[in-house]
Amino acid sequence: MLVFGRRWDREALANITSKRRLMPKLLSPINSFEGAVRVIRAGADEIYCDVQIAALRHFTLFRGVSCQIPTHDEFKRVVKYAHDHDVELFLTVNIPFIVKEMEEPVRSHIQRCVDEGVDALIIGDMGILSMVKDMGVDIPLCASMYTVVYNSAQVDLLRRLGFTRVTLENYHLTMSEISEIVRNSKVEIEVFCHGCGCSNHQRLCMLLHYRFPEMIRALSTIDEFGQPCMLPFDVHDVSSGELEASDLSILDGYTFCSICLLPELVEMGVAGFKIVGRCEGIEFQEKTTRIYRELIDLIGQGQIESFKERVASLRKNFRPSPRLANLQEVCCERRRCYSAPLFNAPYKVPLSWHAWTKLQTKYAVFED
C-alpha cells in the first residue's frame, strides 16, 4: 500500500500499533501560561518554553523576549498546571553560547527553574552543560538542535556527556539519515515535525533574527518572512562581476511540514515530534498541537484509512483565505518536507504564500 508515494503497509502499521507504548511524544512550544493551558488541552504530551533572564534581556542571539515566558512567577504557574495534567515541562536553556559575564544570571535562572519543578533541561552548549553538571542538577538533559547532530557518533558522544534525549537538526537530514541515527542510538531521538524551516543551521547562523532600525527598514521592503534570511539580494558572479539575479531571496527561509511522513517516522522509532513555534501566537501553538495529536493518535490506533483521509483533507483545505496557497502548494509542491531532496527545493514560494505570511504568521497554521 502506498501512502502519498511512500511505502506503507498494514503489517508495518500493526507492528506500530502493537508498540503503542512506544508512540512518539508530542512536544509543543509555549511562551505564556495561556498558551500552556491551550496546548495541553489540545493534546501535548510535553511542553517546552524559555523564561526571560532579566539580566540578559538586552543580549539576544536568535530569539527576542516575545518568545519567552516573561517572569518566573508565570513560569511557576505553568509548571503547576502542566504537572496537574500529567504533562512534562522542558526548559530550553538554549543559549548556544556562554561566557563568564553570563554565568551568574544563567546559573541563578536554571536553579530557580529547577526549584520550581521543571522536568528536563534542553541544552545546546557544552559550557552550559558543564555549568549544569557543576550545579549538581539531577533532572534529564535533552540535547538541543543547537548541537547540530548529523551522525550517530555525535549522538553517542552526547549520551556519554549525560544527555538522555537528542533533538536532531531540523530539515537538514534525510529520512534515511534519521533512520540510521535512530537505529544506532541508545538515547531517545526527537525530530522537529512542523514549523519554520530555515535553510541555514540555526546554531551557525549569525544573520540573527534581531531588529535594529536599518534592518527594520530593509525588512519593510519585502512581503515575506520578517527575517534577515528572507531579504532579497542582487547576486553577482564574483569573478566576472556580472549580475546573475536581482532581488532574489537566495538565503531562503520557509515553512516545513511532515504530516505525510509521520507513519514512517513512527516506524523508525523516533521518540518525539517537536513543533517549532515558541515565537508564535497561541493560536498557532494550539492548532498545530491539535492536528499532530490527532494524526499521531490515528497512527497509534491503526486507523490508516482515517489517517490518509485526514492528511489529504489538511493538504487540500489548509487555505487561510480563498486567495492564498494551501498546504499542498506550499509544502508539497515546493518540496518543503522531510523527504524533499536536499538540493532541489525551488527558490520562490508562491506569491500568495508571501502575502499570507505577511498577513498572518511565519508558520503554516492548520485550518480546522
Added chain:
Amino acid sequence: MKFSVQLDNIKMLDEALESSCDGLRYGSEFCEWKIPTLDMLRQVYTLTNDRGKEFTYVTPKVSDVSLERVRRQLAYLDSRGEVCVVANDLGLLSILGEYPNLKPHMGRQLVTVPARCPWPQITQYGAGFLETRQVAKIFYQTSLNYEPTIQLCKKYGVQGADMDWIPPCFQHLDFLVENGLSLSIHVHLVPVTMTRRCHTARFLGEEEPEECSRPCYTRAFLLRQKTLGQELFLHGNVVFRLTQPSEKDVNKLYESKVDELIITMNPITKIENRREVDDLIQRLTP
C-alpha cells in the same frame, strides 16, 4: 607565527606549494560532498611532505555515511605520523581519540562567535550606556571564552581552535592561549551562515548532492543587499563576509601568541597564485 594556505581542491595546489607558506591545510571545511577521495588525500599529503611543508587535514560536518569515509582517511593519516586534523563535527572530534598520532583541532563550526554577525550595530541598541557596553563585551567573545568549555574540549584531546579575523575579538584570544589552546586565524573569510541545503547548488540547478559538479571550486557570488548596504559572499553552502587584515591587527595577534594565520585561496579572496600568497605573507609579517 606560521602561515598556511587552505585549499578544498587541487586546482591551486601547485601554486600553494610553490609559495612561501609554511603549511598546507587541505580538505573541505564546510561541505561533506567535497570530502576528497583517499587517493587524492594520499597524493596531496605526499606532495606537501615532499615540499617540506606541514600538512593539516580539514574536515566538515559529516553524516554517518561520510564519517565512514573519513574514518579510512584518518587511519591513513594516523599511519603517517603526527598530523593535525581540523574537526567541525562533534561526532568526528569524539572519534579522533582512536588515532593516537592525530592532533584534534576545533574547526570554526564548533566555536560560536556572535560577532560573525554582519551587522555589528546590534550591539548599539541596549537600554543605556552600561548595558550597551555589557552587550558588546559579550558579543565579541567566543564560546571558548568560558573555562569549563575549554576544559571539556581538552578532555576530548583538543589542542587548538580555528578563529576568524574579527579584530574586536582579538582582545579575548589571550584567554584561550593562556588556557593552552593553539590558535589559527582565518585571514579573510568570516562565515556568517551555512546550510546543508546548499544555496549555490540550488541556484545553479544541481539536484543530487552525490552527483554535484562542485561549481564552487571555480565560482562564488557576491550578494548585495540594497537597503542595508550590505555585501556578503556566497561560496558553496556558506555565506561569508570578507575582512581585510591590517598591520595593526596583525601585531595584536603576534602579541597574543597566535600560532597560525590561514590564507584561503579561492575566487572571493582573489588569492589564486603563489605571488599573491607571497605578497600577503610579506605584508602580514612584521
